[in-house]
Amino acid sequence: MLITGKIIKSYGILGWLEIVSFTENKETIFKYSPLYIYINKKYEVIKIEKWKKNKKKILIKIFDITNRTKSQKFVKKNIFIKNSSLPKLGNNEYYWKDIIKCKIFNEENIYLGKINKIIDIKTYDILVIKTNKKQIKKKEILIPFIIKKYIKNVDLYKKKIIIKNYSHFV
Known part of the structure; x- marks a missing residue:
């Protein structure tokens, strides 16, 4: 439910x-x-x-x-x-319930943290990442959920998202 x-x-x-x-x-x-x-x-x-x-x-x-x-x-x-x-979604469309708690990795497969919440700013969604404090000094980082520009890959089965341009967010 x-x-x-x-x-x-x-x-x-x-x-x-x-x-x-x-x-x-x-x-x-x-x-x-x-x-x-x-x-x-x-x-x-x-x-x-x-x-x-x-x-x-x-x-x-x-x-x-x-x-x-x-x-x-x-x-x-x-x-x-x-x-x-819920209706079936098209390619590169996701329900928030499926994205929350996904683990975030950069392109070098370094674990950055987990999606804690999502903010809707009308033009796109913002992923709020509770960070892995060993790798990042900030408690949270914000990543625009824009496929291809910032999001390289979403694997809902593994609950894993790979982001691009990691240096923009820290």
Whole structure:
């Protein structure tokens, strides 16, 4: 299961809930089906009756939830989808979930560190590398995730990424 959003709070008296979507385009979360929450030690499908945008907020109405009291059991719950729901990607396209924790090496096969997080700056993503302190003095280095220019090879099976132009980043 993959977290794709979170239910933040109840909204109004009719059982609506405010959510945060972790998908790149916030409304894309509704294209994945079914959506799940983890409740009572198991994943349960949430059946969304309707959803709407209210200013910058995304609101959902779940079937059979008709008032604020009933909606409270969903508050602060993560929203999940099955990994198998994700569309297949093309060449040189990767999901963040697959890139996080990959080990980073330079072209001389020297281990530099592990990807700790990824920052989206709209034009491209930035890999935040928690460094191998034996090789590098900095705690973190930032590497643009631009294939061919800075990224030489991505091997998701081995969880290994080889970068080019290493000297630009230290």
